[in-house]
Amino acid sequence: MKYESLCNAVIQGVGGKENVVDVSHCVTRLRFHLKDASKADTEGLKATKGVLDVIQAGGQYQVVVGPQVEGIYSDLLQIGGFEAQAALDVNEDPGLTDEKTDPFSKFLGLVSSIFQPVLGVLMAGGFIVSIMSLICVFAPDFKATTTYAVLYAIGYSVFEFFPIIVAWSAGQRFGVKPVLSMAIGAVLIYPDLVTLQAGDPTGVLFEGNALLQANVYGDVFGIPLVLLSYYTQVLPSIPIIWFASKVQKFFSGILPELIRGIFTNVFTMLISCLVGLLVVGPITTILANAVAMGIQSFLALSPILAGFVVGTFWSLLVMFGLHWGIIPLWFTEMSAVGYSTLNPLNFAGCGAIMGTCIGMVLKCKDRDANTSLNIPALISSFFGVAEPALYGILIPRKKLMWTTFIAAGIGGAVAGACGAKWFTPGANGWLGLPCYIDPVNGIDMGFIGLAVGGVIATLVAIAAVFVLGTKTDAEAKKEKAAA
Structure with missing residues (x-):
C-alpha cells in the first residue's frame, strides 16, 4: 500500500483502532469520531510526515493530510478495518453545528449543512455554463446550434x-x-x-x-x-x-x-x-x-476599499469556517440582479495562495518538503482548494501568511475598481475564470480587471517568499536563539 506507514502512524496517533468509533473524509481531512480524544497524541501527529495539521472541533478529530486524502483514506480503511463513510464535497467545519456554540455559529452551521451537499453539483453545472460562455466569445455562432442548447441545458438545469x-x-x-x-x-x-x-x-x-x-x-x-x-x-x-x-x-x-x-x-x-x-x-x-x-450600496461607496478588505480577510474566514455566512450572499445577490459583485473580491485569494506555493517550490531546497507539501499544495490551490497551503505553509509562517493575505487584498481592490462581476457559479480558483465572463457582452473591463488583479496577487505572493524566506517561525526562532 502506498500510504501504509502514514496510516499506521495516524491510527497509532489517534489512540489505536479500538479508540475509533468511525472515520470519514472531506477534500483534505481525515475525520475521526473517537471514544476518548484524550488518548490521541496530537503533537505527535502534527510532527508526522504527511500530516499538515490536526483540528479538534464539534466532536470530531480531524487530521489534515492534503488532496491525496482519498488514497490515504482507502488504505486506512483496509489497515484499520474501519467501515467506509460518505465523503464530504467541501471542508465543512462541524464545530459550527455544536449545540454549545453561540447563535451566530449555529446559524453558520445550519447554512453550511444545507449548502454542503449541493455545492459540488452547483459548481459543476456552473462550470459547464461558463465554458459555454467562453466558447461563444470566440465563436458567437455556436450559440445558435442545437449542441449549445443541449450542453447549456445540462449545465443550467441545476439553477433552473x-x-x-x-x-x-x-x-x-x-x-x-x-x-x-x-x-x-x-x-x-x-x-x-x-x-x-x-x-x-x-x-x-x-x-x-x-x-x-x-x-x-x-x-x-x-x-x-x-x-x-x-x-x-x-x-x-x-x-x-x-x-x-x-x-x-x-x-x-x-x-x-x-x-x-x-x-x-x-x-x-x-x-x-x-x-x-x-x-x-x-x-x-x-x-x-x-x-x-445593501451589498451593491456598500461596494458603491468605495469598491477599491471593499475589494481590499474582502480580499485580505477572505482566507482568514475560510480558516475559521466563517465564510459559510458569506457564500449565500453571493447567490442572494445573483438571484436578485443576475450577478454577484461580492464574489469577485475574493477571487485573487486563490492567486495569492498559489503564488506563495510557487515561491515555496522555487526557493525551498528541501526536496522532501516540495514533494510532500509544496507541490501538492500548489496543485490544490490551482483547483481552488486552499487548505493544504493554509495549514501546511502559511500558518507556520505568520509573516508570509499576512503578506499573502495582503497580496489577495491588492488583487481584490483591482477587481473592485474595475467592476468585476460573477455571472455563473463554477469551479474555484483559476479554473473558474470563465464564470466572470458576461454572457451577453462577453469579455469586459470587469473580467480584465479580475484577471489582472489575480496575476498581481500571484506575483506579489511569489516575491514575498523570496524576500521573507521559507523558514517556519519555529525554525527562525531556533536559529535566532542559537545565534
Whole structure:
C-alpha cells in the first residue's frame, strides 16, 4: 500500500483502532469520531510526515493530510478495518453545528449543512455554463446550434430547478421526507404559476416603493397572490421546508396511526405550499432584494476599499469556517440582479495562495518538503482548494501568511475598481475564470480587471517568499536563539 506507514502512524496517533468509533473524509481531512480524544497524541501527529495539521472541533478529530486524502483514506480503511463513510464535497467545519456554540455559529452551521451537499453539483453545472460562455466569445455562432442548447441545458438545469434542490437538502437537515421536500420546492416554479406572471397583474402592492412593490395575480381565499420568479432562488425553500417540518411533526403527533401516513403528507404539503406561496416566498424575496441592494450600496461607496478588505480577510474566514455566512450572499445577490459583485473580491485569494506555493517550490531546497507539501499544495490551490497551503505553509509562517493575505487584498481592490462581476457559479480558483465572463457582452473591463488583479496577487505572493524566506517561525526562532 502506498500510504501504509502514514496510516499506521495516524491510527497509532489517534489512540489505536479500538479508540475509533468511525472515520470519514472531506477534500483534505481525515475525520475521526473517537471514544476518548484524550488518548490521541496530537503533537505527535502534527510532527508526522504527511500530516499538515490536526483540528479538534464539534466532536470530531480531524487530521489534515492534503488532496491525496482519498488514497490515504482507502488504505486506512483496509489497515484499520474501519467501515467506509460518505465523503464530504467541501471542508465543512462541524464545530459550527455544536449545540454549545453561540447563535451566530449555529446559524453558520445550519447554512453550511444545507449548502454542503449541493455545492459540488452547483459548481459543476456552473462550470459547464461558463465554458459555454467562453466558447461563444470566440465563436458567437455556436450559440445558435442545437449542441449549445443541449450542453447549456445540462449545465443550467441545476439553477433552473434550484428551489427543488435546496428544498431536498433543507429537508435532510430539518427532517422532512425527501420526496415531500422536493414536491414542496417544485410548487415555487410550477409552470402554470410561472405562466400566470406573463399576464397582466390584477393589482400592485406598495406601488412606488422600489423595494416592496409587487404585482398581484388574483387571490387565494381572499389573500392577494404575489407571484415572483423563484428560479435560481436560495432563500424561499429553506424557511418553507423549516415550516413544513413543524407542520409534519404536528400532524404526525395528533393523527390516528391508521390515517397518519397519508394525511400527514396531505396536510403538510397543502399548508406549507400555501404559506410558502402567499407569505414566505414574497417576504424572503424582499429580503433578498434588500440584501442585494445593501451589498451593491456598500461596494458603491468605495469598491477599491471593499475589494481590499474582502480580499485580505477572505482566507482568514475560510480558516475559521466563517465564510459559510458569506457564500449565500453571493447567490442572494445573483438571484436578485443576475450577478454577484461580492464574489469577485475574493477571487485573487486563490492567486495569492498559489503564488506563495510557487515561491515555496522555487526557493525551498528541501526536496522532501516540495514533494510532500509544496507541490501538492500548489496543485490544490490551482483547483481552488486552499487548505493544504493554509495549514501546511502559511500558518507556520505568520509573516508570509499576512503578506499573502495582503497580496489577495491588492488583487481584490483591482477587481473592485474595475467592476468585476460573477455571472455563473463554477469551479474555484483559476479554473473558474470563465464564470466572470458576461454572457451577453462577453469579455469586459470587469473580467480584465479580475484577471489582472489575480496575476498581481500571484506575483506579489511569489516575491514575498523570496524576500521573507521559507523558514517556519519555529525554525527562525531556533536559529535566532542559537545565534
